[in-house]
Every structure is written in C-alpha cells, then in structure tokens.
Amino acid sequence: MAVFLPDKNKEIIVFEKLFRQNYKPLVVFCARLVSDRAMAEDIVQEVFVRFYQNMGEKPDIHSARPYLYTAVRNQALNNLKHLKVEGKYQKRQTETNDNYVEPEKEMEAIELEYAIYEAIEELPSKCQEVFRKSRFEGLTNPEIACVLGLSVRTVETHITHALTRIRKKIGHLFI
Amino acid sequence: MKTSKDNTEHNTGNDLEKIFELSARVSDFDGIDTNRAWERVSTQICRTGRPKNNLVFLRIAAAVLILLSLGILVHFATQTRPAVMANNSDTLKSILLSDGTAVLLYPGASLTWVENEFGQDTRKVELTGKALFDVARDSLCPFKVVSGDVTTQVLGTSFLLNATISEVTLEVFRGRVAVFSQRSPDIKHHLERGQRITYDGGTGKFTRTEVGSGPKTILNYRNARLVTILREICFVHNLQYGLSGSDEEELRITGDFQGLSPAQIIREINLVAGTNLVLRNDSVVFAF
Numbered sequence: 399m400a401v402f403l404p405d406k407n408k409e410i411i412v413f414e415k416l417f418r419q420n421y422k423p424l425v426v427f428c429a430r431l432v433s434d435r436a437m438a439e440d441i442v443q444e445v446f447v448r449f450y451q452n453m454g455e456k457p458d459i460h461s462a463r464p465y466l467y468t469a470v471r472n473q474a475l476n477n478l479k480h481l482k483v484e485g486k487y488q489k490r491q492t493e494t495n496d497n498y499v500e501p502e503k504e505m506e507a508i509e510l511e512y513a514i515y516e517a518i519e520e521l522p523s524k525c526q527e528v529f530r531k532s533r534f535e536g537l538t539n540p541e542i543a544c545v546l547g548l549s550v551r552t553v554e555t556h557i558t559h560a561l562t563r564i565r566k567k568i569g570h571l572f573i
Numbered sequence: 574m575k576t577s578k579d580n581t582e583h584n585t586g587n588d589l590e591k592i593f594e595l596s597a598r599v600s601d602f603d604g605i606d607t608n609r610a611w612e613r614v615s616t617q618i619c620r621t622g623r624p625k626n627n628l629v630f631l632r633i634a635a636a637v638l639i640l641l642s643l644g645i646l647v648h649f650a651t652q653t654r655p656a657v658m659a660n661n662s663d664t665l666k667s668i669l670l671s672d673g674t675a676v677l678l679y680p681g682a683s684l685t686w687v688e689n690e691f692g693q694d695t696r697k698v699e700l701t702g703k704a705l706f707d708v709a710r711d712s713l714c715p716f717k718v719v720s721g722d723v724t725t726q727v728l729g730t731s732f733l734l735n736a737t738i739s740e741v742t743l744e745v746f747r748g749r750v751a752v753f754s755q756r757s758p759d760i761k762h763h764l765e766r767g768q769r770i771t772y773d774g775g776t777g778k779f780t781r782t783e784v785g786s787g788p789k790t791i792l793n794y795r796n797a798r799l800v801t802i803l804r805e806i807c808f809v810h811n812l813q814y815g816l817s818g819s820d821e822e823e824l825r826i827t828g829d830f831q832g833l834s835p836a837q838i839i840r841e842i843n844l845v846a847g848t849n850l851v852l853r854n855d856s857v858v859f860a861f
Contacts, residue, residue: 534600
C-alpha cells in the first residue's frame with residue numbers, strides 16, 4: 399500500500415537528502431576559503447537554511463549543487479569582509495585571483511575528494527587504519543609497521559588493497 | 574601499438590596514482606558532524622518555516638485539488654512506463670532531458686528512459702539509432718547510454734553514438750567517455766575528444782579508429798539539407814539557430830566541416846551555397 403506523506407514532510411525528506419549529500423564537501427570547500435572550520439560550518443548551515451526558505455516545492459537536486467557552491471563562496475567572501483580582517487582578506491583574495499579555478503571545476507575536485515573519503519570510510523577496519531596512517535598522518539610504511547606491530551609487507555598489502563577497493567568504488571569518476 | 578588490455582592497465586595505474594595523491598588531502602573531511610549540523614538546521618527551519626502567502630496558497634490548493642484527484646489516476650497509470658522519444662520524421666529532433674542534457678535524435682532513432690528512476694543514482698537512457706548527446710555534468714550521477722550490448726558512461730561531455738543491430742559507433746567531441754560491452758563489463762575503453770570506437774556485435778570486439786580516417790565523420794555531409802547541417806553545427810558548437818522558414822534552408826550541400834571554427838564553416842557555406850549566413854551573438858542567422 400502506498401503511503402502518502404504530507405507535502406511538508408516530503409519537502410523535508412528531499413531537503414535532508416540534499417543536505418546529507420553535500421554538507422561535508424561544502425564545509426571543506428568553505429573552510430579552504432575562510433581558513434576556519436567553525437566559521438565554515440556556520441556559513442554552510444546558513445546557506446542551507448536560506449536555500450530551504452527559497453526552494454520550490456520540488457527542488458531540482460541537479461541544479462541545486464552549483465547554486466549551493468556559489469552561495470557558500472559568496473557568503474564566505476562576505477563574512478571575511480565583515481570581519482574586517484583586511485590584511486588576511488586581501489591576501490586571500492589575491493591568492494584566489496592568482497589561482498583562479500572555475501567554480502564548476504572546484505566543485506568537481508572537492509566532490510572527487512569526498513568520494514575518496516567516503517570510500518576510505520567503508521574500508522575494513524585494519525585496512526582503513528593502515529591507509530589513514532599512511533595518507534592522513536604521513537607515516538612511512540616501516541613506521542606504520544612499527545606502530546601497529548605488522549610486517550612492512552603486510553602494510554604494503556593493506557595499502558594496495560585499499561587503493562584497489564577505492565578505485566572500484568569510485569572508478570566511474572575517473573572517466 | 575597499444576592493445577586495449579595495455580590501455581586498461583595504464584588507465585588503472587593512473588587512477589591508483591591519482592587516488593593515492595588525492596587521499597592525502599581528504600583528511601579535511603574528518604571531524605565534520607553531519608548529524609549534529611542537521612539537527613541545528615532542521616530545528617532552525619522548523620522554527621522559521623518558509624515564507625508563504627496563505628491566501629494565494631489556499632486558492633491554488635482549491636483549484637489544484639480537483640485536478641489532482643484526476644491527475645493521480647493518470648500518474649499511477651503512467652508511473653512505471655518508460656518515456657519513449659522516437660524520431661519518425663526525416664529531420665533532426667532535439668530533446669532536453671530533465672537534468673539539462675540535450676540530445677539530438679537523428680531520423681529513425683529512438684531514446685527510452687524511465688522518468689521515475691532517471692537522476693536518482695544514475696541517469697540511464699537506451700538508444701536505438703543515431704544521436705548526438707551533450708550531457709550536463711553531474712559527477713555524483715553518471716549518465717549511461719545503453720545501446721544493445723554496449724554501455725557508454727560519462728559524467729558530462731558531448732559525443733555522437735550510432736547504434737545499429739550489428740554495430741555501435743561512438744565518437745567523442747568533448748570530455749572523456751568510458752565504453753564497455755555486457756560481455757566484458759570490466760574492460761572499459763576510455764575515449765577522449767576526437768577519438769572514435771566501433772563495436773562489432775558479431776565478434777564482440779571494439780576497434781579504435783582515428784576521426785577523419787573512416788568513411789563518415791561528424792560534420793561531413795553529402796547532399797544534405799542546409800537546415801540539417803546548421804542544426805548539427807549549432808548543436809556541436811553550442812550556438813543558437815532559429816528556423817527562418819527561408820527557401821534557402823532546403824538547399825542541398827556537400828562538404829566536410831570537421832575541425833573548422835563556426836565562423837569558418839559559415840564562410841564556407843556562404844561560398845558554396847551562395848547564402849548570406851552570419852554569426853551574431855552566438856546565433857547563426859540569415860542576413861537579408
């Protein structure tokens with residue numbers, strides 16, 4: 399039997415899906431602009447609330463993503479201005495101008511990184527631990543072997559295994 | 574000469590290297606608590622709600638209610654049926670899909686997709702015949718074209734696909750495309766701009782050919798109607814073309830415009846056909 403949800407609930411469900419899919423990549427994107435994780439989280443949440451208040455009855459998820467990235471970028475730059483951190487703001491703006499990347503490409507890059515992150519999260523625990531120590535903490539294979547009490551060969555196997563599994567999961571993004 | 578196996582292994586190696594490099598950056602995602610953030614956002618939107626004009630809302634609701642009850646019947650009757658767009662005319666037919674992807678369907682071709690499923694996790698369509706795709710980019714939702722035994726997968730690009738019963742030919746104009754057959758789904762062939770691949774349904778093998786060396790390339794015309802040529806050129810180069818209704822649209826032209834800029838193409842057409850076409854603000858128009 400079909401269950402009919404009230405319209406309001408449907409809106410929230412669609413909105414929550416959009417939020418959960420995009421929150422982390424948007425926070426990372428914003429944090430790289432403002433160099434402050436807490437500020438980035440506030441900005442992204444504010445943008446989502448504004449988006450909800452203005453979205454239509456049936457928001458188009460495909461077109462929402464570029465809108466969210468643009469809105470976060472604008473809000474981030476505005477916040478930097480309002481905080482009157484002139485020196486820092488001007489420095490960052492110069493950097494942004496010098497290394498200008500098209501917003502669409504910036505969005506794709508962050509989303510690719512996020513897909514890798516999610517694939518790492520799904521690795522078996524030991525494999526994930528080894529891979530995280532290698533890539534997140536920058537330890538060498540012998541160092542990891544020493545810390546975790548494994549052989550170097552086992553560490554190498556875990557890393558190769560991790561890379562293969564990640565590629566299998568997100569291979570379609572490399573076309 | 575590289576075999577397809579070498580190519581696949583090379584691509585796999587490149588992908589692993591790229592993943593290894595990028596994975597050092599992804600620690601930035603650690604420590605972001607989406608659940609906590611959602612609690613904050615949902616509390617805020619429940620408190621503030623959305624700005625509404627209740628009077629207008631009630632009027633619309635009353636009017637829509639009657640239509641809705643009829644609409645629900647129609648909706649459920651058609652919900653699971655696939656949408657089919659067939660071009661039974663002798664001219665090109667353009668379709669805009671809900672994700673913004675533009676498809677130019679050639680005469681005799683048909684495109685099928687399931688409305689309810691399109692854009693959920695993947696954007697899947699089925700093609701019979703020849704069509705030009707300009708796919709809207711969405712890295713989280715791959716676009717797949719199934720043509721018999723062959724699946725073409727992209728994120729956002731432009732390509733020409735010609736699917737007959739015995740053969741499938743793919744030619745890429747922009748971006749990257751992955752293609753594979755149901756017989757060997759793990760062996761993906763990657764194509765970039767200017768590359769073409771042909772799948773032989775009999776042998777199940779893919780053969781790469783250089784664009785221009787084959788018997789027929791895109792923007793290569795033999796006694797074709799000018800209106801058809803202009804539509805195709807505008808599609809490939811992302812230009813606008815509105816029908817003028819002029820007799821000149823029915824002129825027949827033979828020529829190969831591959832690799833030329835839109836301005837060069839217009840100049841050549843004007844030379845060979847005696848027309849007075851001009852390129853103005855990203856539009857091709859007849860100057861009278």
